[in-house]
Amino acid sequence: MDPAVPAVDGRAARWQNHREERRRELIKAARKAVHSLGRDASMEDIAAAAGTSKPVFYRYFGDKAGLQQAMGEVVLAQMQRKMKEAVASAATAREGLYAMVSAYLQMAESSPNVYAFVTRLPYSEAGQQDAIAVSGALGHFFESISGMMAEPMREHLGPGAEALIDYWPTAAIGMVRNAGELWLSTPDSPAKPDQQTMAARITDWLCVGIAPDGKASRNQQ
Incomplete structure (x- = not known):
């Protein structure tokens, strides 16, 4: 055996694998609990629903913000994969934007409680409301999505638009997120658009604005 290569501690490796597997199990259980209990579920409620104790969650995640961060990494990675798969099948730049917006809304709508849990800190920490968005899983997610959205928009706008793409x-992400979250929180009614209609509206706003066919420009003349 090459003395320059450190020996692998089999017990340490097995323990690390066990710990990572246990962490994944806890995230999955917490996700189910939040889906059922709501975005404001306490660590005690989550632990009880997961069939374990609150100290176990603190041992693996540190605190509730740590659990939100860990769950956010899983949920948002899945959302990003869905968006990539959706845009890959699009025939045009505009269809690509619609596909991304639609996939985003679908994932958020599948569990509004989980979406809210991983994108917002507890109300008791109102001063840090978007700390996760700034530096955590949500920040990395939106950074990746920025690049994905810029690509079809370059194609849509054509040459000379590079400065705008910056x-x-x-x-665009601010519009998608804020419009999407308002739509999620709006009670069901005949006036509320379905997911596909909402995705189409947001795509129109991103591509042509709120007044199509130059109506706003004509009114200003």
Whole structure:
């Protein structure tokens, strides 16, 4: 055996694998609990629903923000994969944008409680409301999505639009997120658009604005 290569501690490796597997199990159980109990579920409630104790969750995640971060990494990675799969089958740039927006809304709508849990800190920490968005899983998610959205928009706008692309993805993500979250929180009614209609509206806003066919420009003349 090459003395320059450190020996692998089999017991340590098995323990690390066990710990990672246990962590995945706890995240999965917590996700189910939040889906059922709501975005404001306490660590005690989550632990009880998972069939374990609150100290176990603290041991693996540190605190509730740590659990949100860990769950966010899993949920948002799945959302990103769905968006990539959706845009890969699109025939045009605009269809690509619609596919991404639609996949985003579908994932959020599948469990609004889980979506809210991983994108917001507890109300008791109102001063840190978007800390996760700034530096955590949500921040990494939106950074990746910015690049994904910029690509079809370059194609949609054509040559000479590179300067606009520097700003557009950030503005677009803000629109998708805020419009999507308002739509999620709106009670069901005949006036509420379904997911596909909402995705189409947001795509229109991103591509042509709120007044199509230059109506706003004509009114200003």
